[in-house]
Amino acid sequence: KEHISQIEAFTAQTKEEVENFRIKYLGKKGILNKYFADFKAVPNEEKKAFGQAVNQLKDAATNKVQQLKEELEGKEEEKGIYGDLTRPGEPVEIGARHPISIVKNQIIEIFSSIGFNVSEGPEMEDDWHNFTALNLPEYHPARDMQDTFFIQTNPDVLLRTHTSSVQVRYMENNKPPIRTISPGRVFRNEAISARSHCIFHQVEGLYVDKNVSFADLKQTLLYFTKQLFGKSKIRLRPSYFPFTEPSAEVDIYWGLETETDYRITKGTGWLEIMGCGMVDPNVLRNCNIDPAEYSGFAFGMGIERIAMLLYQIGDIRMFYENDMRFLEQFKSSI
Numbered sequence: 001k002e003h004i005s006q007i008e009a010f011t012a013q014t015k016e017e018v019e020n021f022r023i024k025y026l027g028k029k030g031i032l033n034k035y036f037a038d039f040k041a042v043p044n045e046e047k048k049a050f051g052q053a054v055n056q057l058k059d060a061a062t063n064k065v066q067q068l069k070e071e072l073e074g075k076e077e078e079k080g081i082y083g084d085l086t087r088p089g090e091p092v093e094i095g096a097r098h099p100i101s102i103v104k105n106q107i108i109e110i111f112s113s114i115g116f117n118v119s120e121g122p123e124m125e126d127d128w129h130n131f132t133a134l135n136l137p138e139y140h141p142a143r144d145m146q147d148t149f150f151i152q153t154n155p156d157v158l159l160r161t162h163t164s165s166v167q168v169r170y171m172e173n174n175k176p177p178i179r180t181i182s183p184g185r186v187f188r189n190e191a192i193s194a195r196s197h198c199i200f201h202q203v204e205g206l207y208v209d210k211n212v213s214f215a216d217l218k219q220t221l222l223y224f225t226k227q228l229f230g231k232s233k234i235r236l237r238p239s240y241f242p243f244t245e246p247s248a249e250v251d252i253y254w255g256l257e258t259e260t261d262y263r264i265t266k267g268t269g270w271l272e273i274m275g276c277g278m279v280d281p282n283v284l285r286n287c288n289i290d291p292a293e294y295s296g297f298a299f300g301m302g303i304e305r306i307a308m309l310l311y312q313i314g315d316i317r318m319f320y321e322n323d324m325r326f327l328e329q330f331k332s333s334i
């Protein structure tokens, strides 16, 4: 018993100490072998108890040696790791943000800085929010402009074809002044090619207040393009959207410097980047905003298109293929 409590109390700092301890108890001339040698001389009736005690002692010593060895090895390993300050660091694999997220965040940042908040809505929409409230009543021919994926007809449930639906929801639930942008995923039943896809991302913007004019729209877009592209040569081409009047398409002059530029701009130097216009009075009325009191502008852009320009990406399908060789190139971007 005395031996056992000594064994339990024993500690060691070096391997040598452990080895000496082992020899003392378990070595050829060690304490245990001495007891085993004494065994023969023990009277028969005490043999059992004696044997049990010696075996207990042997177990205690063996376990202690094992435990001390493990402890010391652990400590040595630690010393190896932390003791050598010249050791090269362990490489930490970092991920990369998706280019769509990077560009989306940049757009949000720019509009936040001039007072726009961010609004979101459902990807699955009803007819009212995606079409009817936006001045696109049933059988309106302009519905064909947007090849819709229907989930259910009558009543219609569909995948939103633009995030203008979010702006309708926002106007229904908020009073002017309204300054909001709606980033999100949209769906159109289009053939997939290098330039278009059936799923893409948009940021649409809406500003409704008293006396909002087309000049405000132009100046806002000029500020935006300057911030995002570092270029501010834009032109507004008259266009048509059912929900804005007048409407325009915004082109940015990209110049023709590289081969990718040629591919993206088709050789003219001008590239269409968004649609915009003054919110049609009918749309305001549909959302319970009085067009006699308020006016507004709206705009919408595809994030893929803009990311393709900024990063000189020639094929929209790359965004959805999750090819690591593509994604890893955005590691250093924020």
Ligand code: PHE
Pocket: 161, 162, 163, 164, 204, 241, 244, 247, 275, 276, 277, 298, 299, 300, 301
């Ligand atoms: N909703 C239009 C689209 O998806 C874009 C747009 C938004 C145009 C707002 C004008 C005003 O193509």
